[in-house]
Amino acid sequence: MNYSMIFYIIGWILNVEAVLMIPSVVVAALYKEKSGVAFAAVIVFSAAAGLLLVRKQPKNKVFYAREGCVTVALCWIIMSIVGALPFVLSGTIPGIIDALFETVSGFTTTGASILPEVESLPHCILFWRSFTHWIGGMGVLVFLLCLLPLTGGGYHMNLMKAESPGPSVSKLVPKVQSTAKILYGLYILLSLVELVLLLAGRMPLFDALCTMFGTAGTGGFGIKNDSIAGYSVYLQSVITIFMILFGVNFNVYFLLSMKRPKEAFQCEEARWYLGIIAASTLIITVFIRGMFPSFAMAFHHAAFQVGSIITTTGFATVDFDLWPSIPKMILVMLMFIGACAGSTGGGIKVSRALLMFRSVTRELSLTLHPKMVRRIKFEGRVVEHEVLRTLHAFIAAYILIFAASTLLIGLDEFALVTNFTAVAATLNNIGPGLELVGPTQNFGLFSDFSKLVLIFDMLAGRLEIFPLLLLFNRETWRKF
Amino acid sequence: MKIIIVGCGKVGTSLAERLSVEDHDLVMVDLSAKKVEEASNRFDALGIVGNGASFNIQQEAGVENADLFIAVTGEDELNLLCCLMAKKSGKCQTIARVRNPLYSQEIRFIQEQLGISMIINPELTAAREILKLLKFPSAIKIDTFAKGRVELLRFRLKKEMGLGGRSIMENMNRLKTDVLICAVERDTEIAIPNGSFVLQDGDILSIVGSLQSTAQFFEKIGVRTKHVKNSLIIGGGTIAHYLALDLLKIGFRVRIIEQKKERCDYLNEILPGADIINGDASDQNLLIEEGLTYADSMVALTGIDEENIFLSLFAKRHSNAKLIAKVNKIAFNDVIDSFDIDSLIYPKYLTADYILQYVRARQNSIGSNVETLYKILDGRAEALEFSIKEESSVTGVPLMDLNIRDNLLICCINRNGTILTPRGQNKIRVGDTVIVVTTHRGLRDIRDILKN
Numbered sequence: 001m002n003y004s005m006i007f008y009i010i011g012w013i014l015n016v017e018a019v020l021m022i023p024s025v026v027v028a029a030l031y032k033e034k035s036g037v038a039f040a041a042v043i044v045f046s047a048a049a050g051l052l053l054v055r056k057q058p059k060n061k062v063f064y065a066r067e068g069c070v071t072v073a074l075c076w077i078i079m080s081i082v083g084a085l086p087f088v089l090s091g092t093i094p095g096i097i098d099a100l101f102e103t104v105s106g107f108t109t110t111g112a113s114i115l116p117e118v119e120s121l122p123h124c125i126l127f128w129r130s131f132t133h134w135i136g137g138m139g140v141l142v143f144l145l146c147l148l149p150l151t152g153g154g155y156h157m158n159l160m161k162a163e164s165p166g167p168s169v170s171k172l173v174p175k176v177q178s179t180a181k182i183l184y185g186l187y188i189l190l191s192l193v194e195l196v197l198l199l200a201g202r203m204p205l206f207d208a209l210c211t212m213f214g215t216a217g218t219g220g221f222g223i224k225n226d227s228i229a230g231y232s233v234y235l236q237s238v239i240t241i242f243m244i245l246f247g248v249n250f251n252v253y254f255l256l257s258m259k260r261p262k263e264a265f266q267c268e269e270a271r272w273y274l275g276i277i278a279a280s281t282l283i284i285t286v287f288i289r290g291m292f293p294s295f296a297m298a299f300h301h302a303a304f305q306v307g308s309i310i311t312t313t314g315f316a317t318v319d320f321d322l323w324p325s326i327p328k329m330i331l332v333m334l335m336f337i338g339a340c341a342g343s344t345g346g347g348i349k350v351s352r353a354l355l356m357f358r359s360v361t362r363e364l365s366l367t368l369h370p371k372m373v374r375r376i377k378f379e380g381r382v383v384e385h386e387v388l389r390t391l392h393a394f395i396a397a398y399i400l401i402f403a404a405s406t407l408l409i410g411l412d413e414f415a416l417v418t419n420f421t422a423v424a425a426t427l428n429n430i431g432p433g434l435e436l437v438g439p440t441q442n443f444g445l446f447s448d449f450s451k452l453v454l455i456f457d458m459l460a461g462r463l464e465i466f467p468l469l470l471l472f473n474r475e476t477w478r479k480f
Numbered sequence: 481m482k483i484i485i486v487g488c489g490k491v492g493t494s495l496a497e498r499l500s501v502e503d504h505d506l507v508m509v510d511l512s513a514k515k516v517e518e519a520s521n522r523f524d525a526l527g528i529v530g531n532g533a534s535f536n537i538q539q540e541a542g543v544e545n546a547d548l549f550i551a552v553t554g555e556d557e558l559n560l561l562c563c564l565m566a567k568k569s570g571k572c573q574t575i576a577r578v579r580n581p582l583y584s585q586e587i588r589f590i591q592e593q594l595g596i597s598m599i600i601n602p603e604l605t606a607a608r609e610i611l612k613l614l615k616f617p618s619a620i621k622i623d624t625f626a627k628g629r630v631e632l633l634r635f636r637l638k639k640e641m642g643l644g645g646r647s648i649m650e651n652m653n654r655l656k657t658d659v660l661i662c663a664v665e666r667d668t669e670i671a672i673p674n675g676s677f678v679l680q681d682g683d684i685l686s687i688v689g690s691l692q693s694t695a696q697f698f699e700k701i702g703v704r705t706k707h708v709k710n711s712l713i714i715g716g717g718t719i720a721h722y723l724a725l726d727l728l729k730i731g732f733r734v735r736i737i738e739q740k741k742e743r744c745d746y747l748n749e750i751l752p753g754a755d756i757i758n759g760d761a762s763d764q765n766l767l768i769e770e771g772l773t774y775a776d777s778m779v780a781l782t783g784i785d786e787e788n789i790f791l792s793l794f795a796k797r798h799s800n801a802k803l804i805a806k807v808n809k810i811a812f813n814d815v816i817d818s819f820d821i822d823s824l825i826y827p828k829y830l831t832a833d834y835i836l837q838y839v840r841a842r843q844n845s846i847g848s849n850v851e852t853l854y855k856i857l858d859g860r861a862e863a864l865e866f867s868i869k870e871e872s873s874v875t876g877v878p879l880m881d882l883n884i885r886d887n888l889l890i891c892c893i894n895r896n897g898t899i900l901t902p903r904g905q906n907k908i909r910v911g912d913t914v915i916v917v918t919t920h921r922g923l924r925d926i927r928d929i930l931k932n
Binding site: 062064066478479480 | 712733735769776
């Protein structure tokens with residue numbers, strides 16, 4: 001294990017986080033809020049610690065998958081702890097576990113909150129809360145890759161692999177560093193377009209910024225107690241469209257920007273993703289038709305909720321906990337499917353769901369014709385056995401963690417639906433679940449222990465389980 | 481003794497080479513006329529072309545009055561059959577080479593029920609030898625006497641040990657140790673030193689002593705006898721298989737890098753405690769990623785000598801691991817020695833050594849009283865263990881009064897399990913076993929240590 005390299009990268013993360021907190025101080029200054037002091041203190045602390053760690057480049061740049069995973073997992077944990085300090089220091093969320101839950105929920109773009117109401121919070125705190133979504137959406141280490149003045153040593157790919165969602169990482173251009181730059185470029189561009197469209201709908205700048213952060217990172221922290229319900233239909237529609245856009249594999253945007261639309265439209269995952277959204281929206285519209293004055297409004301709200309859940313954003317325009325059973329069940333299923341790989345969304349990912357489905361159909365034909373040769377294809381290419389093996393292990397780990405978490409938070413004596421959807425909503429990085437953790441409720445009712453379990457779930461969901469599990473494996477820390 | 485060797489392969493010929501020097505009558509049997517011809521010319525042996533398991537061929541080879549029958553063909557079953565036939569058609573002792581790991585688990589049953597005197601497994605022998613070295617990583621080579629109570633260790637003298645530039649007497653007085661330096665190799669020279677011999681850094685010393693005293697000695701000269709607790713094994717052949725089994729039993733962490741996928745699957749099945757890595761060990765990245773830097777030991781056991789040596793040299797640069805490399809061909813051995821790889825293992829020679837020991841023991845039970853005999857220092861010297869059965873000119877006389885040959889050293893006296901390092905006033909008594917190191921050949925009896 002190359003500790004010097006790991007600490008070096010952690011140092012950079014602390015520096016980057018210090019820089020990323022500066023906008024919150026600016027916000028505090030503009031609104032003349034005292035909480036800005038808390039941010040300033042954390043910035044000084046974080047930058048001091050960071051600069052201490054990056055004083056000199058490590059000589060030994062050897063960096064393997066093991067280091068990659070450990071670095072990413074540690075970075076996310078440290079980043080969350082530092083990110084939680086302003087909440088505690090400013091006194092807005094005095095409990096340490098509560099503050100950590102809120103920050104992890106932000107960075108992992110979950111959007112689950114322990115706050116019963118948010119409108120009384122200082123602006124700078126609200127801003128930081130939403131801004132963590134935007135940072136966490138594309139990934140901090142990917143961001144760091146654009147900046148780090150290191151070359152060689154193979155750390156790029158191993159970091160990228162550990163942080164990027166999806167069954168396999170594809171590079172857009174030969175260099176990882178350039179790939180990271182392109183991804184961030186597209187991310188910023190899309191965010192700006194949304195911001196402009198929101199401002200065009202007469203949303204106040206502060207609201208527009210925070211809502212944009214929540215949408216782009218597919219996070220879901222609202223700055224209003226009723227989430228998005230208070231905004232106009234135009235704004236809700238813009239948010240619907242951008243939630244869905246941010247859930248698409250960024251490769252598609254890259255191909256579009258390279259003027260290769262034909263390849264972009266052939267992206268199998270994106271087509272399935274859009275197909276699932278269309279089908280679910282239509283079915284739900286039919287079932288909730290009676291609850292709204294017109295078919296159009298029913299369709300509008302169905303689309304918003306479907307988009308919000310499948311991309312794992314977690315905004316809400318209505319309390320879907322009051323909907324009939326079938327629409328609710330569809331939403332719960334969408335929670336698990338999640339967005340596309342290579343997007344900012346969470347969940348199992350459409351590509352994994354597709355591969356799983358194809359594995360099952362292949363198994364069926366192999367049962368009928370035991371000697372049959374049938375290789376699984378995806379995006380027009382044969383899927384290697386190793387990819388499928390990792391996929392199956394991922395699903396197994398996912399189910400195990402899911403079951404264990406549900407069991408552990410069961411200690412709090414809540415009903416099954418609450419426990420089940422609370423875990424589903426955190427492990428898939430969505431935010432709201434059903435019943436006691438529904439869209440109008442919050443996670444404040446759980447005990448500290450349950451919150452820790454859910455914090456673990458959020459991190460596991462965002463980092464796709466294995467990097468986090470590796471931290472708890474004795475083998476990882478052994479020298480030999 | 482009259483000895484029949486079936487199989488003129490690597491082991492067969494190296495065995496014949498050693499045995500012919502010691503003046504035995506050899507009969508070599510092999511299917512290949514060319515090999516038989518070559519062997520019989522080289523070693524002054526009688527050559528017979530044919531299947532060694534055939535009754536007629538055995539008759540032709542004179543099995544009736546042979547003392548020993550050794551079957552070392554490439555096939556286990558053939559070797560066993562040869563020995564069975566020889567057992568029935570003559571009254572000789574039999575030795576068979578059986579290398580299949582499957583049989584090796586049943587070795588005792590086979591040996592007892594088929595009446596075979598000794599079964600030799602070259603890979604198992606090599607693995608046991610490596611195991612000894614891993615247990616005592618400071619040494620290049622280890623041999624044991626007196627049922628394991630006495631060790632003969634070979635190691636290279638390094639500057640930080642602080643022995644160079646002083647005479648042996650000086651060093652021993654300073655360190656107050658019980659071990660005895662019984663041989664010194666310098667360049668290509670070999671010396672059996674006396675007290676005034678001055679050591680130099682870079683010499684290879686051989687020391688004899690009890691287990692505790694050798695450990696103490698290494699402690700005093702500042703070699704931390706670091707404990708090896710894990711091992712990176714390169715190449716998943718049969719030696720690796722046996723070695724890993726033994727290592728896992730004593731609680732080592734074992735990681736094997738093997739190139740062939742099927743072999744990896746098999747190893748994983750039989751060695752559930754070991755990490756099996758499917759990859760090419762000549763990939764430096766892979767070696768580092770699999771923890772070479774932090775490994776306590778690396779054992780290179782691939783089929784290619786050159787690769788083993790290069791891997792060890794690479795590991796020498798990147799880690800502090802104890803390095804052991806397998807070498808099959810003995811050519812260029814002085815060049816290989818100069819690389820300073822910790823230990824080299826020559827499986828072929830180990831097998832021959834092992835059989836040779838048995839032959840000598842057999843012979844001794846007939847004529848002399850040598851208990852164990854090791855060819856040490858690449859066969860340039862011998863360490864012999866004599867058991868003293870009767871009074872003679874050497875017993876009861878203080879050692880300093882004996883007129884002992886040059887280049888001969890009495891290293892150790894084992895008196896009912898107590899190990900004595902002999903001093904001038906010590907006497908040899910009946911019932912002792914005595915260990916002697918010498919460059920002379922063919923010592924048969926304890927009396928042979930005296931000048932004529």
